[in-house]
Amino acid sequence: MNLSPLQKARYEYVPKLPGMLRNGIAEISVKNGEATSSVADQDKIKALFPNTYGKNEITFVKGSNTSAAKKQVVGVILSGGQAPGGHNVICGLYDALKATDKNNVLLGFKGGPSGLIDDDYVEFDDAFIDAYRNTGGFDIIGSGRTKLETEEQFSIVTKVAEKHGLTAIVIIGGDDSNTNAAVLAEYMAANNTGVQVIGCPKTIDGDLKNEDIEASFGFDTATKTYSELIGNIERDANSAKKYWHFIKVMGRSASHVALECALETQPNICLIGEEVADKKMSLSQIASQIADSVEKRGNAGNNFGVAIIPEGIVEFVPEFSKLIAEINELLAGDNTEKFNALPDWDAKYEFIEKGLTKESMAVFAILPQLIQQQLFLERDPHGNVQVSLIESEKLLSALVKDELDKRKAAGTYKGKFGVQHHFFGYEGRCAFPSNFDADYCYSLGYNAFMLIQYGYTGYLSKVSNLSKPAEEWVAGGMPITKMMNIERRNGEDKPVIRKALVELDGAPFKYFAANRDKWAVETCFTYPGAIQYYGPSEVCDLTTRTLALEKG
Ligand code: FBP
Numbered sequence: 001m002n003l004s005p006l007q008k009a010r011y012e013y014v015p016k017l018p019g020m021l022r023n024g025i026a027e028i029s030v031k032n033g034e035a036t037s038s039v040a041d042q043d044k045i046k047a048l049f050p051n052t053y054g055k056n057e058i059t060f061v062k063g064s065n066t067s068a069a070k071k072q073v074v075g076v077i078l079s080g081g082q083a084p085g086g087h088n089v090i091c092g093l094y095d096a097l098k099a100t101d102k103n104n105v106l107l108g109f110k111g112g113p114s115g116l117i118d119d120d121y122v123e124f125d126d127a128f129i130d131a132y133r134n135t136g137g138f139d140i141i142g143s144g145r146t147k148l149e150t151e152e153q154f155s156i157v158t159k160v161a162e163k164h165g166l167t168a169i170v171i172i173g174g175d176d177s178n179t180n181a182a183v184l185a186e187y188m189a190a191n192n193t194g195v196q197v198i199g200c201p202k203t204i205d206g207d208l209k210n211e212d213i214e215a216s217f218g219f220d221t222a223t224k225t226y227s228e229l230i231g232n233i234e235r236d237a238n239s240a241k242k243y244w245h246f247i248k249v250m251g252r253s254a255s256h257v258a259l260e261c262a263l264e265t266q267p268n269i270c271l272i273g274e275e276v277a278d279k280k281m282s283l284s285q286i287a288s289q290i291a292d293s294v295e296k297r298g299n300a301g302n303n304f305g306v307a308i309i310p311e312g313i314v315e316f317v318p319e320f321s322k323l324i325a326e327i328n329e330l331l332a333g334d335n336t337e338k339f340n341a342l343p344d345w346d347a348k349y350e351f352i353e354k355g356l357t358k359e360s361m362a363v364f365a366i367l368p369q370l371i372q373q374q375l376f377l378e379r380d381p382h383g384n385v386q387v388s389l390i391e392s393e394k395l396l397s398a399l400v401k402d403e404l405d406k407r408k409a410a411g412t413y414k415g416k417f418g419v420q421h422h423f424f425g426y427e428g429r430c431a432f433p434s435n436f437d438a439d440y441c442y443s444l445g446y447n448a449f450m451l452i453q454y455g456y457t458g459y460l461s462k463v464s465n466l467s468k469p470a471e472e473w474v475a476g477g478m479p480i481t482k483m484m485n486i487e488r489r490n491g492e493d494k495p496v497i498r499k500a501l502v503e504l505d506g507a508p509f510k511y512f513a514a515n516r517d518k519w520a521v522e523t524c525f526t527y528p529g530a531i532q533y534y535g536p537s538e539v540c541d542l543t544t545r546t547l548a549l550e551k552g
Contacts, residue, residue, distance in 0.1 A: 001131065010134040010432060010533065015088060015442035018463060018473035020060050021450070025100050029063030030454055032056045036478070039210070039498050040485035048495050049182065049481050051189035052458035057212065059476035060450055067453045072097060072104040073165045074452060075121070078143040079112050079173030079180075083202045083218025085433040085441030087132040087140050089172050092445025094129050100453060107164060112144025113180070116169070117153055119160045134438045136221075137430040148180045154187045161188075161195045168196040168452040170445075174203035174216070175483075175497040178460060182480035183495070185458035196457035198448045199480055204429055206256030206546070209500045212478045214466045214550070217444060220543050221437045222250075222428035223257055227264035227528045229424055230306065234265060234525035237304040243420045244294060246393040248309045250425030254501045256546065258310035259508055262516075263545035266524045268293050269307035270516070271396075272509065273316035274502040280318050283363065287399035293520040294400060295407060298415020302523065309393050311425070323360040327375055328384050330355040339376065345369075348376065368398040393421045434531050436543045439470050447475045466543060467551035507549040 021028060035056050038045040046053045074097060078086050090108065097104040106124045109115030122128070122141065132140045148157065161169070171181040178199040185197035201208045201215075204222035209215060226249050233245050247267075251257035255272045262270035269290050276286065290307055297305055314320045330352070331339060342348045349372075353361060364372060371390060380386050397419045407413035433441060440463060448461040459477035466473060483497045502509055518524060532540045542548075 006432065006533070007135060011130065013134045013435075013438060013533070015092070015134070016439040016470035017443050017446060018475045019471040020062055021443065021446055021475050023062055025096070026065050027062055028060050028065050028450055030066075031059045031061045033058055033476070036482040038481050038484045044486050045481055045484050045495055049186045049458070052182065052186050052479065053481045055458070055479040057476065057478050058456070059474060060447070067455070069101070070167070071101065072167045072452060073107070074105070074168045074170060074449070075107045075109055075116065075161070075164065075166050076141075076170040077109045077113055077115055077172065078138045078141060079171055079177035079202075080143060080145055081174070081203065082138045082143060082429040083204045083216070084136045084221035084429065084431050085217045085437035086138045086143075086172060086202065087135050088433060088438050088441035089200050089202075089217070089445035089448070090124070090140060091129055091133050092442035092447075093170060093449050094124055094445075096446040096449035100449070107166070108141035111142045112146055113148045113171075113177070114144050114146040115141070116148070116157050116160060117146070119163070134433065136432045147176065148184055151187075154184060157184065158188070158191065158193055158195070161193065166195055168198060170198050170200065170448050170452075172200040172202050174205070175208045175499055177202075178208065178480055179484070179496045182458055182484065182497075185480070189457060196452055196455065198451050198456070199460045200444045200448055201460055204257065205251045205254055206260070207252065207254040207499045207501065208497065210483055212462055212464060212482070213460060214464050215440070215544070215547055217437055217441045218429070219256070219260070220440070221431050221434045221531065223260040223264070223544060224434055224528065224531045225428035225431045226257065226424045227261045228530050229427065230261055230265045230267065230308065231525070231527035231529065233422070234267065234306050235527055237306055238523060238525060241302065241304045242416075243418045244305045244307065244397070245420045245422060246307050246309060246397045247422045247424060248311060248391075248393040250311050250428070252388065253312035253315055254499060255310040255312070256502055258308050259502055259512060260544050260546045262308055262512055263508060263549070264526065264528045265306070266515070266519050266526045267306040267308050268297065268520050269305070270512065271307075271309055271313050272502055272512075273310050273313050275504060275509070276313065277316040277318070278504055282319050283317055283366065283399060284403070286317070287396060287403050290396065290400045291403040291407065294404060294415065294417060295413045296521045298413060298417070303416045303418070306525070307396075309396060311388055311392075313392050314390055314395070315387050319359070319363045323356070323363045324375075324385050324387060326356050326360045331376075331379075336379070345373070352376075366399065366402075367395060371395045371398075391421070391423075393423065397421065431531070432533070435533060435541050440466065443470070443473065443475060447477075450475070451477045467547050469537075469541070507552070508546045511549055
């Protein structure tokens, strides 16, 4: 492997554990916390998880280790989208497992959950692990999005577990993967397999959190990476003074990533999907709001600016969701084939016009043709529009341009509007983890093993007090069912982890809302620069503005 100087240096980095886990395995004991209940639908969740529901939260404290001595054979998978720090979760897990007993074994199942079904695995040893310490990516064993949810899959996993003598499975994933971890834990407990299941909170999207799980790993590094790039673009915009940059950032439905980047870089505009939904904003209202900023700045001679657009924005615009639902209906069954067979766009447009309601057609009609066509081209395996593939940065800049043309004609807008578009997502998912993510992930993995060693199942590895130095972090576990509620999925009621959306009465949004009018008109850009791995702690160990504001 060709090693960059930074990679060599990062191999030597020693991640910081919470103080309570630093005294050695022999001195880690358990303090019981409160019994838990699910975030909603308690009776239904309790009935679905009779063996794993309502358990206590726990915290690890300094004291003598009373866990039973037994050989542990643990299987681990990485699940879903990449997030910086995944390798360190595995390194922490490995180090705790080997520190407890050299004969313990860690197996990595390859390619995500499907590795567990296909029994495709590798046994880790020191040399293997050492090549991945403090590095980005999920390439150590790969990841995948297969869902582990059917009885048939669970019974195959049970056989694979029996074959290897697995005592526990660690699932490193987001809300869906940890929902599956909870269901698998319940299955394993109900069938007396003796296999424990522990989850670790991963996702750059930042939407897997509650009062216990303060952050999902990867959010810190990914948002710092995007913020660096956005800051660089702001400086370019402020130097050339000729472009508005419309920047879409990943994050799925929730706008946590966009909000964090806005707090870091103070752009002129940042849309928050949750606010758009709350105010039931239409596309033209959003465009008009952005146009106000462009107009005021342009009339003052500042024909440049930066707008951050969250990936999921269009899902939150009520009229747009209705349009999408109608398009999905319109193309259901063999209608897609009929539609595709039409000779040209004019014929297709006529078909669409006949099929949509008047209101949705009015929304469709204002979309740029590129977006109109995207809505009919990109379908998911169920035949639905893939909302995340819609180039919302282009959609919004086109609508803003239309609005500015009107204002120009009316004589109120006197500026120029040149646009550049960007999409930041994959750029941040495999970055070298920041010191925060390197430390947090290592701690999550180390702690996951302590949960296994103490016999817990259906728990999420929990490391909290994260806005404080690592020494003061608190390690423990939270039953996954605490985060669950019932939601409608594919026409059925399902127990799932409730996604954490941006809270409009939360401190991060309130801070943004209190400042954005000024940012919209003046040039208040801040330039965070690249992630720093070496140097003063106040530069290198700082976590996100979101966490700092949430924790006061
Ligand atoms: P997870 O929820 O699995 O962590 O995925 C995060 C994410 O990066 C989203 O922000 C993005 O919408 C999606 O994955 C992209 O998925 P893919 O890698 O399949 O293109």
